[in-house]
Amino acid sequence: MVDIPSSDSSPRLRGPQHLFDGLFRGATLFFGLFILLILGGVAISLVVGSSDAFKAFGLNFLVSDTWNPATDKFGALVPIYGTLMTSVIAMIVGIPLSFGVAVFITELCPPMLKRPLSIAIELLAGIPSIIYGIWGLFVFAPFMQATVQPFLIHTIGRVPVIGALFSGPPFGIGILTAGLILAIMVLPFISSIMRDVFETVPAMLRESAYGLGCTTWEVVWRVVLPYTKVGVTGGIMLGLGRAMGETMAVTFVIGNAHRITTSLMAPGTTISSALANEFTEASGSLYQSSLIALGLILFVITFIVLAAAKYMLIRMQRQAGN
Amino acid sequence: MAKDLARYARRQRKNGVILGLSMAATGVGLFFLGAILYALLTEGLAAIRPSLFTQMTPAPGSDGGLLNAIYGSAIMTLVGTVVGTPIGILVGTYIAEYSRNNRLGQAIQFINDVLLSAPSIIVGLFVYQLMVVPMGHFSGWAGSTTLAILVIPVVTRTTVDMLVLVPNALREAAAALGTPKWKITVSVCYRAARQGMLTGIMLAVARISGETAPLLFTVLSNQFWSTDMSHSIANLPVVISNFALSPYPDWQRLAWGGALLITVTILILNITARTLASLGGAKQ
Numbered sequence: 001m002v003d004i005p006s007s008d009s010s011p012r013l014r015g016p017q018h019l020f021d022g023l024f025r026g027a028t029l030f031f032g033l034f035i036l037l038i039l040g041g042v043a044i045s046l047v048v049g050s051s052d053a054f055k056a057f058g059l060n061f062l063v064s065d066t067w068n069p070a071t072d073k074f075g076a077l078v079p080i081y082g083t084l085m086t087s088v089i090a091m092i093v094g095i096p097l098s099f100g101v102a103v104f105i106t107e108l109c110p111p112m113l114k115r116p117l118s119i120a121i122e123l124l125a126g127i128p129s130i131i132y133g134i135w136g137l138f139v140f141a142p143f144m145q146a147t148v149q150p151f152l153i154h155t156i157g158r159v160p161v162i163g164a165l166f167s168g169p170p171f172g173i174g175i176l177t178a179g180l181i182l183a184i185m186v187l188p189f190i191s192s193i194m195r196d197v198f199e200t201v202p203a204m205l206r207e208s209a210y211g212l213g214c215t216t217w218e219v220v221w222r223v224v225l226p227y228t229k230v231g232v233t234g235g236i237m238l239g240l241g242r243a244m245g246e247t248m249a250v251t252f253v254i255g256n257a258h259r260i261t262t263s264l265m266a267p268g269t270t271i272s273s274a275l276a277n278e279f280t281e282a283s284g285s286l287y288q289s290s291l292i293a294l295g296l297i298l299f300v301i302t303f304i305v306l307a308a309a310k311y312m313l314i315r316m317q318r319q320a321g322n
Numbered sequence: 323m324a325k326d327l328a329r330y331a332r333r334q335r336k337n338g339v340i341l342g343l344s345m346a347a348t349g350v351g352l353f354f355l356g357a358i359l360y361a362l363l364t365e366g367l368a369a370i371r372p373s374l375f376t377q378m379t380p381a382p383g384s385d386g387g388l389l390n391a392i393y394g395s396a397i398m399t400l401v402g403t404v405v406g407t408p409i410g411i412l413v414g415t416y417i418a419e420y421s422r423n424n425r426l427g428q429a430i431q432f433i434n435d436v437l438l439s440a441p442s443i444i445v446g447l448f449v450y451q452l453m454v455v456p457m458g459h460f461s462g463w464a465g466s467t468t469l470a471i472l473v474i475p476v477v478t479r480t481t482v483d484m485l486v487l488v489p490n491a492l493r494e495a496a497a498a499l500g501t502p503k504w505k506i507t508v509s510v511c512y513r514a515a516r517q518g519m520l521t522g523i524m525l526a527v528a529r530i531s532g533e534t535a536p537l538l539f540t541v542l543s544n545q546f547w548s549t550d551m552s553h554s555i556a557n558l559p560v561v562i563s564n565f566a567l568s569p570y571p572d573w574q575r576l577a578w579g580g581a582l583l584i585t586v587t588i589l590i591l592n593i594t595a596r597t598l599a600s601l602g603g604a605k606q
Binding site (some may be wrong): 016017020021023024025027028029030031032033034035036038039041044045046048049077095096097098099100101103104105107108115118119120122123124126127128129131132134135137138139147184187188191215216217226238241242244245246247249251252270275276278280292295298299302303306307309310314 | 327333334336341344346349352361391409416427430431433435441442443445471475503504528531559562592598
């Protein structure tokens with residue numbers, strides 16, 4: 001853009017306008033810095049709040065699987081495992097689904113349906129976490145318990161090695177159910193970014209490939225995807241960041257059990273659900289400090305994932321701009 | 323020749339299968355949207371009756387409504403929006419008008435985008451330590467602060483996106499008339515971008531009106547009618563969460579009613595915002 005100079009560089013503007021210009025610029029700069037301050041404040045408050053826990057348990061906190069409020073012994077391994085596991089399931093299920101939606105909308109969909117379809121999928125993103133939570137608890141979990149889980153137990157559950165993941169009684173709630181709900185929740189985020197970056201592919205590239213006789217799938221797989229891989233990865237990481245921090249939907253269906261089991265159908269806990277379930281009832285400063293330490297871990301992980309996602313999307317934007 | 327044809331047929335088949343799967347994926351997405359809305363309508367409509375809007379949250383086993391929770395949510399959302407929106411607009415203005423190519427502006431935009439997707443529960447923890455611990459109790463103000471912090475990145479983001487679209491010719495024309503820069507921004511750029519900025523505000527309201535997790539740490543909830551923002555105040559998301567997890571059918575029914583209420587509000591906000599945005603797009 002052109003830089004229209006603030007009046008302080010033009011000697012002829014004097015009086016109140018000069019002052020207003022300075023004030024307005026100052027105000028925008030102040031609140032701009034305020035954003036950085038919020039992030040800094042979040043980091044500092046988490047570090048300060050968790051210092052008791054790290055003093056008491058050291059780095060052992062990260063790898064210990066004890067979580068016992070009665071004896072004041074805490075470790076973060078179980079919630080970290082739960083957060084990673086549910087997010088991995090969400091990604092395994094969510095990425096192909098989102099990719100499919102994005103391909104359908106950019107390549108197949110009749111132009112008339114494009115907008116309504118995009119809006120419908122994005123409305124999924126607007127539905128708040130808690131709604132997914134109560135839907136998961138009252139509708140999806142019972143369905144999982146009655147239909148999906150028994151089926152999995154009797155089929156994949158019998159395969160050696162992998163079978164252990166799908167063994168045990170069908171609780172309905174648990175890590176698998178939470179992961180699947182997360183998959184539905186990240187679908188709109190990932191697919192809308194994929195759709196946006198797919199549309200940055202120059203029409204000439206696409207048309208050249210079609211001209212050589214490629215099928216639609218070959219165009220997507222060999223031309224569109226290589227061209228947009230940075231943006232697609234960015235979108236996936238953004239979805240991953242969302243999945244890891246998601247709270248209410250997970251809290252309702254995870255079962256809040258502080259243990260690691262091989263079976264994905266067993267109840268578990270995640271960082272965010274442990275916080276939501278236990279924080280207000282945490283008596284004792286060490287208990288609370290340990291929960292804040294969980295928050296710090298979540299903050300660090302999601303910050304890294306989201307910053308990487310953002311970095312990739314910026315790179316994609318630059319590429320599209322050229 | 324036959325070999326080539328077989329290969330061609332195989333490629334076509336593969337294409338058909340995968341495109342069929344992508345259609346199925348879209349179907350799955352739409353199916354879940356439909357399933358959630360269907361459950362909300364069938365379970366929630368039963369709870370929508372006049373008493374929902376005129377009575378307080380009941381004790382288990384008795385009849386009641388959600389009036390105090392609706393009021394609490396409305397007032398906290400209002401305060402959060404009123405506080406967060408101007409800040410977001412100013413931050414967006416700084417990024418788009420004053421520092422489009424310098425490092426500080428880029429850093430602020432980057433951090434803002436990270437905050438946009440950061441887990442809201444972390445913001446709740448932050449405000450808990452910032453306000454609830456020093457004050458010694460949960461409060462409506464702490465909840466509003468949390469919501470305001472969640473509003474800022476959404477509004478900032480849309481403000482930047484919209485201001486960038488304002489053609490420079492407009493700015494130059496105003497500058498040629500001797501208009502000072504602050505006035506160019508407020509009377510020319512904001513006016514040109516207002517539709518998009520309004521969209522951003524509506525999306526921000528939609529986002530905070532369903533936020534639950536951070537409110538658990540900052541407001542908690544209140545069984546009774548209360549307008550005192552310096553103490554716990556009832557609010558829809560937390561009431562829904564408590565009631566849904568309770569074993570009482572009356573409470574569960576109210577939870578569904580509240581869930582339907584929130585979802586309808588949010589969907590209306592979302593659809594209006596998108597329609598506004600597309601009207602603006604068509605005009606340009």
